[in-house]
Amino acid sequence: MKKSRLTAGVVAGLVVAGTAACSTGGGGSSDGLTFMFRGGDDEKAAYQAAIDRFTEDTGVDVEVVVSDPDNYATQLQASIAGNQVPDVFYIEQANLQAYVNEGILLDITDAVDELGVDLDNIWDYGVDSYRYDGTLQGTPEGRLYGLPKDIGPFAFGYNATMLEEAGVERPDPDVPLAWDDWLEILKEVTVDTDGDGEVDQWGTGLNVQWNLQSFVWSNGGDWTNEDRTEVTVDTPEFAEALQYFTDLTTVHGVTPNPEQAQTLDTYQRFMAGEIAFFPVGPWDMSVYNELDFEYDLMPWPVGSTGETAAWVGSLGIGVSATSDMPDEAVQLVTYLSTDEAAQETLIDANIQIPNRIDTAQEWAAEPDAQPANRQEFLDIAEDYGRAMPAAFTYGAAWYDELWVDIQPVVDGVRPADEYLAEVQPRMQALLDQSNEDAARAAEQNAQND
Structure with a gap:
């Protein structure tokens, strides 16, 4: 052995x-x-x-x-x-x-x-x-x-009770909402419920590192080419998806702002009934099934391809x-x-x-x-789940590099396309190193066999 x-x-x-x-x-x-x-x-x-x-x-x-x-x-x-x-x-x-x-x-x-x-x-x-x-x-x-x-x-979930109280029709379980249509619903449910002048109910509240993937994929972008040798984040499709994602907070105000999210994170706010749309994994069911409101699942909203996408771990x-x-x-x-x-x-x-x-x-x-x-x-x-970008590469340093300096984009002080053009070469160098390490390790393993 x-x-x-x-x-x-x-x-x-x-x-x-x-x-x-x-x-x-x-x-x-x-x-x-x-x-x-x-x-x-x-x-x-x-x-x-x-x-x-x-x-x-x-x-x-x-x-x-x-x-x-x-x-x-x-x-x-x-x-x-x-x-x-x-x-x-x-x-x-x-x-x-x-x-x-x-x-x-x-x-x-x-x-x-x-x-x-x-x-x-x-x-x-x-x-x-x-x-x-x-x-x-x-x-x-x-x-x-x-x-x-x-x-x-x-998967993507929603607070069915909140939508019903707002007079919003439940999303179709099979047909995804286009980004623009979804945004109109987000605006409709983002309100000041107690009349104190401060918004206390929001359309959504997403984490860029864990939730950007579906937006990029449904807009025709991706992190790498098919054989995982070329980083492809510096494309118009990727930039458009990232910009749309950040604009939800910085332009449209349909998510808690950074200060509000820091006071109580969006996961907790969804469970408290303060957020209408939020991701749901199977691991959430034991907790979400005990919530005081009804929730359900829907396809992720879609960009230019019209085809929904989600990651599966x-x-x-x-x-x-x-x-x-x-x-x-x-x-x-x-x-x-x-x-x-x-x-x-x-x-x-x-x-x-x-x-x-x-x-x-x-x-x-x-x-x-x-x-x-x-x-x-x-x-x-069965149909449209995809692996996370670094799931099948030899290390994730190349992928992690995207998030290191992304905060100015998330804060709305730097355009998405400008940042992606800058970070792509750094990610590419790390992916090249990863692939070289993988080839060297495989060769060494073959020799030891």
């Missing part, structure tokens, strides 16, 4: 705050498997219930190592650095290539096939996210180094290449990702949409579904 090899690229910035309580040796022990993941109380309870059933069915004991989301990456890296890699663990899309090239992740392609797992009944995006052919990640031709823990379609579950129980570890991964009973446990906790397509379709069609238009999550997963 190939031992993991750590280079500076993998352990850079590692803060070892203590090694997680994982199995000794190369990962795995005669006593059973270790499974390391992150999550809140709902997710911990759901996974423990699923794993208890796995143990009952297979006789394989599983030691669960849980981290809070903020500390998970540090704990996992500490485990890797100390050669205490858990048998099974969560993997971020953006880390997959490095973990494969460093010999940390096991190729599970053949083992999954031997188990007879019906991958055609799992979302393509989820499965392909953990495929890697040595050059490109996310392609159907790549070898499989994990299975999806989940996929996270980032994913977490994966992988197997350590140094596990002493690789067969059982793969069995656990496939159980958590694809087993119908395990999926029901996670769905009931309202923390994700089903990985199984047939189960997801039944889930979306439930007569008492909350939100009612759950189908929007499935439409994103």
Whole structure:
């Protein structure tokens, strides 16, 4: 079994705050498997219930190592650095290539096939996210180094109660609003509700780093070309989308201004019933379903293409290449990702949409579904969801560069096109370096094999 090899690229910035309580040796022990993941109380309870059933069915004991989301990456890296890699663990899309090239992740392609797992009944995006052919990640031709823990379609939501009280018709669940039409609704619901002269209800309130993607894509722009070698942010389509986004605050005033957002962030304001339109991920359902108003889902508003777009994320579950129980570890991964009973446990906790397509379709069609238009999550997963720009590149420094000096644009003191023309060369240099690092790591891994 190939031992993991750590280079500076993998352990850079590692803060070892203590090694997680994982199995000794190369990962795995005669006593059973270790499974390391992150999550809140709902997710911990759901996974423990699923794993208890796995143990009952297979006789394989599983030691669960849980981290809070903020500390998970540090704990996992500490485990890797100390050669205490858990048998099974969560993997971020953006880390997959490095973990494969460093010999940390096991190729599970053949083992999954031997188990007879019906991958055609799992979302393509989820499965392909953990495929890697040595050059490109996310392609159907790549070898499989994990299975999806989940996929996270980032949908757009609205306060249905607020719109009804304002006399605004509910958005069509299938036909997206054009930017101009959406803006008119935003203006209509941005009001001073208590008559004190200060606006206290807004149309929307979006974060540029997490919400710009849909605007750019629906306007025909993108971050890179198809093979992820050229940064393409310096186009008229991209600039128009960014300018429209910032004008919502600086020109039209339909979002809380920076001072108001600092007093209470827009996520909290949406939950308080002060914002009409706001993004909704599957992970929000357990909280949003308890709100004092009705909310629902709709397609993201669209720019010049007339076609809505949204990003879809994913977490994966992988197997350590140094596990002493690789067969059982793969069995656990496939159980958590694809087993119908395990999926029901996670769905009931309202923390994700089903990985199984047939189960997801039944889930979306439930007569008492909350939100009612759950189908929007499935439409994103199946039809128009896209990976975040840096999800399948070897590092995200090139992508992160866009946000470093973007605040003057967001504040309306610098034109979007001017900033994008300036930042593109810096992003390109970082992407070039990323691709060079990926090629070098792949070559080194091939030599070590």
